[in-house]
Amino acid sequence: MALKKEVYQALEDIVGPENISEEPAVLDSYAHSWGEEYIVGPDFRWMPRFEAVLLPGNTQEVQAIVKVCNRWRIKLKAHSVGYGPFMCSLKEGCIGLDMRRMNRILEINEKGMYAVIEPYVTGAQLHAELMKRGLATGMIGPGANTSAFPIVPASGEGWPENAYANTHRNQLGLEWVLPTGEVLRTGSLGAGAGWFCSEGPGPSVRGLAAGAGAAMGGVGVFTKAGVKLYHWPGPKLLPVAGLSPSYYLKEQPRFGFWFFTVPSYEKAADAGNKIGQSEIAIILQKGMGWKIAADSGRNMDEVLANFREISAQMKGRVGGWIVLIGADTEKEFRYKQKVLMQIVKDVDGELLPFLEDNPDVKARFLSRWTRCSSCDRECRRVGGGRLSAFMTQDSIDHQMNVAKVSTELKKELIKARRIWDDGGDQALGNFGEHGRVGHVEQIAMAHATDEGFAALRDYGQKSVKLMSDPKYKITGYPPLGWTMAERQLLDDAYVNWATKIKKVIDPHNVSESSFYTSG
Amino acid sequence: MELTRIKSLCDYIEGCDRCGKCKFIPSERIKSWRFSSGCPAISRYNFHIYSGGGKQNLALSLLDKRIDEISDSVLEIIYRCQMCGSCDVSCKYTKDIEPLEVIQQLRITCIENGFLNPTLMPVIDGLRKEDNMMQALKADRGKWAEGLEVKDITREKAEVYYHAGCRYCFDEELWSAARSAVNLLKKAGVDVGIAGKEEACCGGRAYEMGYEGELTKYAEHNTELLKVAGVKTVVTPCADCYYAFKVLYDKIGKKLPVEVLHITEYLARLINEGKLRPSRSIPMTVTYHDPCNLGRKGEPYIHWEGVRTREPTEPTLHVPPKEFRRGTYGIYEPPRDVLRSIPGLRLAEMERIKEYAWCCGAGGGVKDLYPEFAIWSAQERITEAEATGAEAIVTACPWCKRNFTDAISQNGNNLKVYDVVELLNEATS
Numbered sequence: 025m026a027l028k029k030e031v032y033q034a035l036e037d038i039v040g041p042e043n044i045s046e047e048p049a050v051l052d053s054y055a056h057s058w059g060e061e062y063i064v065g066p067d068f069r070w071m072p073r074f075e076a077v078l079l080p081g082n083t084q085e086v087q088a089i090v091k092v093c094n095r096w097r098i099k100l101k102a103h104s105v106g107y108g109p110f111m112c113s114l115k116e117g118c119i120g121l122d123m124r125r126m127n128r129i130l131e132i133n134e135k136g137m138y139a140v141i142e143p144y145v146t147g148a149q150l151h152a153e154l155m156k157r158g159l160a161t162g163m164i165g166p167g168a169n170t171s172a173f174p175i176v177p178a179s180g181e182g183w184p185e186n187a188y189a190n191t192h193r194n195q196l197g198l199e200w201v202l203p204t205g206e207v208l209r210t211g212s213l214g215a216g217a218g219w220f221c222s223e224g225p226g227p228s229v230r231g232l233a234a235g236a237g238a239a240m241g242g243v244g245v246f247t248k249a250g251v252k253l254y255h256w257p258g259p260k261l262l263p264v265a266g267l268s269p270s271y272y273l274k275e276q277p278r279f280g281f282w283f284f285t286v287p288s289y290e291k292a293a294d295a296g297n298k299i300g301q302s303e304i305a306i307i308l309q310k311g312m313g314w315k316i317a318a319d320s321g322r323n324m325d326e327v328l329a330n331f332r333e334i335s336a337q338m339k340g341r342v343g344g345w346i347v348l349i350g351a352d353t354e355k356e357f358r359y360k361q362k363v364l365m366q367i368v369k370d371v372d373g374e375l376l377p378f379l380e381d382n383p384d385v386k387a388r389f390l391s392r393w394t395r396c397s398s399c400d401r402e403c404r405r406v407g408g409g410r411l412s413a414f415m416t417q418d419s420i421d422h423q424m425n426v427a428k429v430s431t432e433l434k435k436e437l438i439k440a441r442r443i444w445d446d447g448g449d450q451a452l453g454n455f456g457e458h459g460r461v462g463h464v465e466q467i468a469m470a471h472a473t474d475e476g477f478a479a480l481r482d483y484g485q486k487s488v489k490l491m492s493d494p495k496y497k498i499t500g501y502p503p504l505g506w507t508m509a510e511r512q513l514l515d516d517a518y519v520n521w522a523t524k525i526k527k528v529i530d531p532h533n534v535s536e537s538s539f540y541t542s543g
Numbered sequence: 544m545e546l547t548r549i550k551s552l553c554d555y556i557e558g559c560d561r562c563g564k565c566k567f568i569p570s571e572r573i574k575s576w577r578f579s580s581g582c583p584a585i586s587r588y589n590f591h592i593y594s595g596g597g598k599q600n601l602a603l604s605l606l607d608k609r610i611d612e613i614s615d616s617v618l619e620i621i622y623r624c625q626m627c628g629s630c631d632v633s634c635k636y637t638k639d640i641e642p643l644e645v646i647q648q649l650r651i652t653c654i655e656n657g658f659l660n661p662t663l664m665p666v667i668d669g670l671r672k673e674d675n676m677m678q679a680l681k682a683d684r685g686k687w688a689e690g691l692e693v694k695d696i697t698r699e700k701a702e703v704y705y706h707a708g709c710r711y712c713f714d715e716e717l718w719s720a721a722r723s724a725v726n727l728l729k730k731a732g733v734d735v736g737i738a739g740k741e742e743a744c745c746g747g748r749a750y751e752m753g754y755e756g757e758l759t760k761y762a763e764h765n766t767e768l769l770k771v772a773g774v775k776t777v778v779t780p781c782a783d784c785y786y787a788f789k790v791l792y793d794k795i796g797k798k799l800p801v802e803v804l805h806i807t808e809y810l811a812r813l814i815n816e817g818k819l820r821p822s823r824s825i826p827m828t829v830t831y832h833d834p835c836n837l838g839r840k841g842e843p844y845i846h847w848e849g850v851r852t853r854e855p856t857e858p859t860l861h862v863p864p865k866e867f868r869r870g871t872y873g874i875y876e877p878p879r880d881v882l883r884s885i886p887g888l889r890l891a892e893m894e895r896i897k898e899y900a901w902c903c904g905a906g907g908g909v910k911d912l913y914p915e916f917a918i919w920s921a922q923e924r925i926t927e928a929e930a931t932g933a934e935a936i937v938t939a940c941p942w943c944k945r946n947f948t949d950a951i952s953q954n955g956n957n958l959k960v961y962d963v964v965e966l967l968n969e970a971t972s
Contacts, residue, residue: 052600
């Protein structure tokens, strides 16, 4: 169903002919991403094509586009960098908004400790500019190459959230083009007082904007946001050295990286809680052997060889914690390191010899974790299929139970030789706000074939059934469900409420919300 | 459409997960928001299809027959790309796939299936008729060297063959650089010769435009020329020719039987051996622009033949293991060494250097097809050069020099443009 000529013309008049396309090849480049095979079923690889894709350059253009959509009852879906199937539309007759031209850092207010950014600013770009000023903020799970915009990420989890909070909690004032075309300015921005606060006057609408796991384009278009900033104890410029893909930090005084294993999930929870409560870490991440291996090799052969070595060193113990520590002074660094080592000792932890015996390799991790530039290495390096399941956001104790339960399910599929044998527990996730809450997802990988994807779909569906079974005691907010049916199965009330809210703010249902509600 | 070439790369094409890293230099290398992008095409045109990853999508779309022919607008998308390889090296920082090779094979597929770009036809016709990419007469090819008193390797023996390349042979405004190089070689006592009007194109630019047959033809022609002349070394001041001689000929199984050096490599060697002694001070701050074909694409070709496994319990492996070209072993230090040898000259580096250098904008046929895009790309680099405080941008390729010069001329700017050899020549005179 192509757009009517007059509709296309109306949209073209807004953004100009250079910034709109209905060329099928262009549209296909927005219909393919990792992960869609779990959503669209056996006919994998392609999601529905947008009817057109637009590149708006400012809020006024976004507003005008939304108004055209309302007038003609056309659905729209906006995305930032577009990493993940959530950028696509599940409905036919939808136009796509690629926010790439809205990519500016509008302000870095050092005194007020906030920045104002547009949706396409990446984590790496913002981090590079903030470091120069002794500042930092959160970075979302997919890594520094993805959007720094604080309410874009699913669930808000992100690398340095232990010190710099869940990314969605760093959202301050927000400029939001509602599905009706009105512009809503929230928090202090709405009161004409600047970007510094997300709340009030009056009831907060932060929850309406982001939902529990990000709105995924389902409630209009976010065009600017204030971002809360924190103190950065590191250098003004990353002292990166070495050759691709083995960059390392030449020196980063008062920064350290460790990975340690523990004998049980209970001990893992104990360690995570202690590290969180001691407030020593910038990054507190549920670690896994695969993650370390994937980041240590020049190619898959090296990665696999390293994985075998690491697995042997882990001796069947639980892949406990990855910890990044930074400090302003030598004394502070020594103190934090001492605290960490005491915790490791208290929980019968063992530092991984693969890292401890190889300072050069460790220096590579310091580089990647400081800029949060890893992620796709671990899961997609060879183009195999990957599915994360059991995605939950909850306390450390709860999350270690998730890791334990999900490992058992995975092992069944490994035993049946349907997915890659990665040892079972490759649960990853970042924990935030000094251990208060954290994210876990259990990744599984298989080849990008019909059989491989069928196995991963099976894994995803079984995980949902298992999570909805009370005997496993898995709770938490609804995970980022791969399909709405999965979400609904896990938390019918949430989806129903989200749908009601959506109906109020989007009376003509123009904002394509398949990844948000079933509306 | 015949898609065999693309199909053979299907594993790599499917390996793109749309992470978007091809649009930027690697995250750890980013020093500022302003100079964080890597790919001119996506930076200028913004739709995802213009990125390296977007081109992988396009290939997949063709393979899945969602698109059954190359429309004019798709052809435009394919050719609005300098083939600079920035996407390739940024991608391979984390992935084991081959984005640039897919883009190259897309272009060859276009030509093989008859989807030709009419604007390029006079260029290719000129190449076929006159052996050069400049739409000029072959008979005029040797004019740049008139009065130089240098050997003609088609008539006399010489140890070193100096191959000026199409741009330096026919772009009169740039002749001083081409001549400077010969003067320097003679000054160092090198037994050097040129081929005058018998010099022929390397075929590299035509290959990047999708004309694979032209690369084979000129690889064979140049091999024969060198064999007959009996030279031991071929030296070129053109990054494109260097890339063709050193990398592309090897890639297609026609590795030259002689040593291949870029002029900056040879000059650095001569300085190191004490045969050239730059003594005249040039009190100036300059910045150096790494040409794509000398830098990230100029590293040696690595052949690999084997299979990709699909064991159900393990990730895909290359058997035997495959070493990926990530641009790390390009020619980066020799031109810098030459500049550092010049008294009084101060080298101020830009943010994006070596394998992550922003393209000058002239490559892949863009200078011929989309001059506005070529100038836009050059202007981006000039802005970056200016940010260093340099008075001049120095490069080691005539195509870069031409495009920077054109951009400065069009946009108005005080930055000077030099080839490395020009500055060295001045410092040794």
